[in-house]
Amino acid sequence: MVGGAIYSANANAASCPDYLNVEARKLHSQENINLCELTEGKTVLIVNTASNCGFTPQFEALESVHQQYKDKGLVVIGFPSDDFFQEEKDEAKTADVCFINYGVTFTMVATSAVRGSDVNSVFAYLNEKSAAPKWNFYKYLVSADGETVTQFNSRVKPDSEQLKEAIEKELNL
Numbered sequence: 001m002v003g004g005a006i007y008s009a010n011a012n013a014a015s016c017p018d019y020l021n022v023e024a025r026k027l028h029s030q031e032n033i034n035l036c037e038l039t040e041g042k043t044v045l046i047v048n049t050a051s052n053c054g055f056t057p058q059f060e061a062l063e064s065v066h067q068q069y070k071d072k073g074l075v076v077i078g079f080p081s082d083d084f085f086q087e088e089k090d091e092a093k094t095a096d097v098c099f100i101n102y103g104v105t106f107t108m109v110a111t112s113a114v115r116g117s118d119v120n121s122v123f124a125y126l127n128e129k130s131a132a133p134k135w136n137f138y139k140y141l142v143s144a145d146g147e148t149v150t151q152f153n154s155r156v157k158p159d160s161e162q163l164k165e166a167i168e169k170e171l172n173l
Contacts, residue, residue, distance in 0.1 A: 016040065017146025019125030027080065027108040028095035035077070035122070038107060042075045043144050043170040046126065047158075048114040049078045050086040050136040051097040058137050059102035061158035065167070066106040073144070073171050076106035079123065081114040084136050126151075141166050 016036035023032040047062060059078075066076040080087050080094050088094045091111060098104040114123040115132040123132070126140045129149035139152040141163070148170075152163055 019122055019146055020044075022121055024109040024122075027078075027098065027110055028091040029110075033107060033109070038077070039075045041144055042073050043167065044140075044142045045074060045076045045158075045167065046122065046140040046142065047076070047078050048081045048083075048123070048133050048136060048138055049098075049108075050081065050084060051088045051094050053084070053086040053136040055135075055137040055154050056097065057102075058158055059098060059104055063102060063104050063106065065158045065164070069167055069171065070106075072173060074167060078104070078106065078108040079114055079120070080108065080111040081136070082111060083113055083115055083133075086136055087111060139163065141170060143170055 016039075020035040020039055022035050024035055025032050045062075045065070049059070050056065062076055062078070066074070070076075078098065080098075082089075088097070094111060095108075098108050112120040112123075114120065115127065119127065119132075125146075126142075126149055127133075130140065130151040135154045137154040139156065139158065141150045141152070142148065150166055152166075156163055
């Protein structure tokens with residue numbers, strides 16, 4: 001974990017699913033984001049990312065999905081992780097890969113663990129509801145109420161028919 005505790009409870013979000021009742025530090029920033037406020041009433045696509053992985057080019061398709069569905073009720077959140085030893089040690093370099101190399105505009109939070117004993121609270125919930133990621137770029141589509149979690153492995157591209165159909169079903173499109 002970079003920069004100390006990333007996640008802290010938010011007592012003001014009674015209607016928020018527990019797993020999102022946290023403040024997370026934005027990638028390469030001192031600014032925190034309230035995940036409840038970001039996702040309130042919305043379907044969420046959560047992805048564990050890495051900057052130096054064969055699947056890293058999926059950032060481009062994730063951004064495309066974000067652009068296509070953000071006004072229809074989808075929120076995309078990227079969680080950089082070095083759990084598979086393919087993330088930059090320096091958050092500035094991770095930010096460059098995301099924001100400069102791939103033009104990411106969806107929310108990216110600070111690097112954290114997505115599995116194991118020091119897993120962040122969001123992935124602890126996702127892992128319990130489905131399974132821990134076995135590699136980078138696992139995707140978790142979560143219903144607006146947080147109750148339904150559908151996992152897609154690294155090989156399922158963000159803009160694949162399989163994932164888009166699942167997104168559209170959750171969004172009632």
